[in-house]
Amino acid sequence: MSAPPQALPIAGDLDATWNFIKPGLEFILGAQGDQGVTSKIYMNxxxxxxxxxxxxxxSSTLSQTSTRMGLEKTTYTLTGGEIYGKLEDYLKEYVQSLHPENNEPFLEFYVxxxxxxxxxxxxxxxxxxYMNRYWVLKERSDGHRNIFDINNLALVQWKNHLFTPNLDRIRAEIFGLIERQRNNEIVDTNIISVAVKSMVYLGLDVNDLKKPNLLVYATCFETQFIEVTAEYYRKESQSFLSQHGVKDYMIKCEKRLPEEIIRANNYLEERSRKLLHITLRKVLIEDHAQEMYDQYLKLLEENGTEHIHRMFVLFADLPEGLDTLAARLESHIKIEAAKELEELKLSTESLEASSEDKTARKRPQVAVNPKAYIYALVNIYDKFSRVLVDCFNRDPRFIKSLDAACKHFFNINAIAVPTPKSASKTPELLARYADAFLKATTKEVETETHVADNLKLVLRYVENKDEFENHYRRLLAKRLINGNTRSDELEEGILQKLQDKNSxxxxxxxxxxxxxxxxxxTLKQRVKEVIGPNSVVGDFNPLILASSMWPFVHNEEYTxxxxxxxxxxxxxxxxxxxxxHSERNLQWLWNHGKNEVKANLARKGKPPFIFTVSNVQLMILLAFNKSSTYSFGALxxxxxxxxxxxxxHLLPFVKFKLIExxxxxxxxxxxxSSLTIVNEYKSKKLKVNFVSSIKNEQKQEExxxxxxxEESRKNYLTASIVRIMKARKTRQHxxxxxxxxxxxxxxxKAKLIDIKRAIEYLVEKEYLARVEGGSYEYLA
Structure with a gap:
């Protein structure tokens, strides 16, 4: 083709003007091959x-071309319709004339x-x-939506005469390249990117040419791309799983997902990335969730941290999937905890069965060592806490699962609840664990901080914290009255650390x-001065205890x-x-306290025995100072x-042959029955404790x-009801x-029957009144 003429045409001559610019259009659009357009051609x-x-x-009349575009015949002051029509026809012909070179793949030609x-x-x-700014703008403002600025007019012609007729071919070659890339072949991703991007540019909003429109992209590419992707990965996942295990499949998914993210970032629109992610999640994860669930418990049992974490990451965008994993983790923890605590119980029973100390097996106390039990609980918690960190990034769902499991097995297990109807022993065992550490006779090497941490952890999950407090207070009372505490500072240190857990x-x-x-x-020192050094009572240690604060009650049977x-x-x-304190009354608690008695019952030349006895046992022994033999009734x-x-209290003396x-x-x-104290007591130990063999002491304490x-809970529930009703005035049952x-x-954990009884009690005492509709009214 020849270069455009040099002389400008007559301004009002349409044909001359068109013939003048047409060769220049060929240069501009590239019809002349690699030849570019010069500035002179452009300006002409x-x-x-x-x-x-x-x-x-x-003349201000419309040509046949303008009429063809739907423009009404009218009088103008703006010109452009005739030349616009010629340009439209030219662009159509030009686009239709484009064809691939020999053996050139169509998509490469298209791009x-x-x-x-x-x-x-x-x-x-x-x-x-100029035409865009005046004529085109005027036509569009008059409602002619089939008139476009020239850039968009060119795109419309491309879409109508090259893109749409060849859409299936273009799309097939795009998908072919993507599949080859997924199969690890090297492809020119730029071709894919440009081809897909062309569909974005071809989406025009005829009402607002500046407004992005993804209709062409969505209908001509996105929908089919999602379908093709789903089918590809559906086949791949099924094939891979049939030949490999779940572990390898998760590794495969872990690799595939970021690959698709990179691919999406390279040539997909933002809206498609989300759809792609949902599709991949569905095909790769949701559709094979059951296979992964089936391996989940096995991985937990094998401590397969890496694989469990990988599964967690894969399920991260599936709330229901993580919920399932969390629920199964909770069940697994409960099962594993039950097994470990059952093993501890069996090992304890086996140890006791092989023990030569037959009396130890008959003692009416919990068989398992409190420290071993608390350590078992803490170790199980620590084990699965590490699992939460290593596998689940401490996700709140899994923290909740661990908490729920701990609330269960800390309170209900083979040791805590040996029989179905028995109350949980965990609060008592926890108190005894602390007691063992705080006793003056302890051989424990734990630190105060370690013990306090264990106490706080277990107490967090103990259901009946009031039971722990009661047992702890009773054991503390024993340590205090028996002078068997390591130090007041240590006692107060432990209590201080538990303060936020206690009432x-x-x-x-x-x-x-x-x-x-x-x-x-202070009282002890004053009494010591009064009784003097020659009293039959040596080191007397009276304790004056406030009855409402100490866990002791006066027992008439011990008068x-x-x-x-x-x-x-x-x-x-x-x-x-x-x-x-003249206004206060004293009541001796003979069922508490102990005594050390010197007994001159050893062989000649041997030191006297030191007997540790209860108050009742002391009275029995003192009676034998007056006579060596009594009948049961007389004594x-x-x-x-x-x-x-x-x-x-008499039985241990007879059992250990102090009294015949x-x-x-x-x-x-x-x-x-005749009871006689021996003249010479035979024992390898000079110090003999008869208190520990009193059988009914523990039953009485329990x-x-x-x-x-029971009484404390009754008072708590009553007070709670009063507080609520005082604030609410009326409340439905x-x-x-x-x-x-x-x-x-x-x-x-309050029982409904106890709450109902407390309500009835308050109704009887006229603190509450029943009103119509099953409600209560506060009276007091």
């Missing part, structure tokens, strides 16, 4: 179009020509700039207990007949105390306690503990019960 074309559009002498055509279209847009009432009671111990020490040699000392204690009358108490029964086979409680817990349950759950 621009000027010719400008002159034509601004000429005021030409090559598209890149050149879009450059030319932008230049054309500039050439016809205010509990803390105040503990504080008062320590205050009582200090004031009792003793005090012998004269002790009475004067007791009188001195009472006198010294009442001098300072019982001298001591004065209830017969069952007397028999329980005659006849030996006769029932110990027979009033006529009864007192249960009674105190079920609402009131739910609020009480909610308040109580931080302390213990």
């Amino acid at each position: 074309c621009y000027t010719a179009v400008y002159n034509y559009c601004t000429n005021k002498t030409r 090559r020509k598209w890149k050149r055509f879009t450059i030319g279209a932008r230049y054309l847009n500039n050439v016809f700039d 205010l009432e509990y803390t105040s009671k503990i504080t008062k207990m320590f205050e009582d111990m200090k004031s009792s020490e 003793l007949n005090i012998p004269p040699e002790l009475q004067s000392t007791l009188n001195s204690v009472e006198a010294e105390y009442t001098n300072s 019982h009358q001298i001591v004065g306690v209830a017969q069952n108490v007397f028999e329980a 029964q005659d006849p030996p086979s006769q029932s110990l409680s027979d009033p006529n 009864d007192e503990t249960s009674k105190e817990i 079920n609402e009131l019960i739910n609020e009480v349950l909610l308040q109580a759950q931080s302390r213990f």
